[in-house]
Amino acid sequence: MTTAITGLGVCSPGGVGVPALWEALATGHAHRPAVAEFDVEGATLRSAGRVPGHDTDGAWRTLDLAETAVREAVEGLDEELVRETALVLGTTDPGVVLPGRFAGDLAAACAQRTGLGGEAITVANASASGAAAIGVARDLVAAGEARVAVVGGADAITDLAFLGLNSLRTLGPNGCRPFSAQRRGIGLSEGAAVLRIERLDDDTACTPLAVLTGCGLTNATGHLAAPGADGIELAVRMALDDAGIEPNEVDFVNTHGPGTRRGDNAEADALRSVFGDALPGIPVNSVKGVLWHLQGGAGAVEAVACVLSLVHGAITPTWGSEPIDPAFADLDLVGGDAPRHVPGLRTALTISCGLGGMNTALVLRRP
Structure with a gap:
């Protein structure tokens, strides 16, 4: 089934908001400071991509990044429709327990913060989590279980992810160099990105950006x-x-x-x-x-x-x-x-x- 993409939300090392993402991709500029909150002495790489302007630490940071992206994606949507909207979020570390919540509760916590009242599903498929979540949400909409869904992925920088990938020799000394003769591994970043999807029919809330x-x-x-x-x-x-x-x-x-x-x-x-x-x-x-x-x-x-x-x-x-x-x-x-x-x-x-x-x-x- 074809589904319409009617809204977007992003916070990334390129900045907060969809226009900032396009500017970063067009110019090659992103925020990648040195890692300061845990010891990276001896690591192959000592910097990481960061969302500028977000100062939350610890377990709340991934949730805060997801909330920022979701709020942008539903901006202008009718409040009643927001209360029916499903949320599907991918993350690499669903076992992180938010204070006062259960493991795997990222989507539910974000839905409560942003007023989304439909199904809330957390997906964990490693680095493919955000993309896999899009497939899950598409199926929800196609099955009629959600008229509208906000879907994407979010992760913050953690010592477990950073140092774990370093131990696997996955980090490269110069970050990501796709298809380069000098590529030696990845650079790790944080951020969140979501798409608002809905049925492509006469009741579609907005003109689709894409399908x-x-x-x-x-x-x-x-x-x-x-x-x-x-x-x-x-x-x-x-x-x-x-x-x-x-x-x-x-x-x-x-x-x-x-x-x-x-x-x-x-x-x-x-x-x-x-x-x-x-x-x-x-x-x-x-x-x-x-x-x-x-x-x-x-x-x-x-x-x-x-x-x-x-x-x-x-x-x-x-x-x-x-x-x-x-x-x-x-x-x-x-x-x-x-x-x-x-x-x-x-x-x-x-x-x-x-x-x-x-x-x-x-x-x-x-x-």
């Missing part, structure tokens, strides 16, 4: 800490089939593009399998070069970025990719220092991958 036409989710990998090309390929094919389109109808691909050796290679191999000889003619990008990795919010902020690309008719650069690894010479990786305007830009594919083989692909189109 969500396809979703594919898989759990398949041969390595806990690295995605496998087969699992990514399957997720993409499922999403295209769900959308009812052929690969040659995709106008650009927003990759997971974390800047890890295995991750970028597996994703490129999956794209080669899906698109074949047509791949060099399809623009490809990654937003992680500027935002770094928003953990559970990554897939959601990248879906928002795709919507903005469709609205603006332009694809933002893959910051940090130079010099490009010769292994990706067949990719039309969007570079430069400004968005690439693409006449007739209509269909976007976005891919998210998580530890343990969690893969999600979404197809977004102009209405």
Whole structure:
């Protein structure tokens, strides 16, 4: 079922609000200060992407970030409809217990703060959590269990996540360098991003910014800490089939593009399998070069970025990719220092991958 995307909300290292996100992606500027609240001596990387202007610490920070994004997404919506709206939030650490609440209560706590009275569901699919949550919310709307849903992901920087990824040798000394010959791992960030989705019919509350036409989710990998090309390929094919389109109808691909050796290679191999000889003619990008990795919010902020690309008719650069690894010479990786305007830009594919083989692909189109 096709669902309309009628609202967006974001807070990221690029700033608070949707306009700030587009500006960050277009210019490559983001807030990435040194980590100060826990000891990072000896870590490969000692800075992290932060949402400027948010000073809350501890367990409340993820909730505060989610609340900021949700409030932006429902701004202007009729109060009665807000009280019926469902909330689905992805996060990498559902076991964090908010004071006075149970583990896994992030969505419920955020719904109470923002007045959303429909179902509240927390999704945990590692770094694919935000994107997987979008699939869950789409199914709620399609099944008639929610007329409107706000969906996305949120995570704050914690010592567990930061130092845990450092121990796995996943952090890179220069943060995310997608598809670069100098890539050595990821940079960790915090933030939240959500989309407001609803049935695409005569009762749709607002003019759609875009439509969500396809979703594919898989759990398949041969390595806990690295995605496998087969699992990514399957997720993409499922999403295209769900959308009812052929690969040659995709106008650009927003990759997971974390800047890890295995991750970028597996994703490129999956794209080669899906698109074949047509791949060099399809623009490809990654937003992680500027935002770094928003953990559970990554897939959601990248879906928002795709919507903005469709609205603006332009694809933002893959910051940090130079010099490009010769292994990706067949990719039309969007570079430069400004968005690439693409006449007739209509269909976007976005891919998210998580530890343990969690893969999600979404197809977004102009209405």
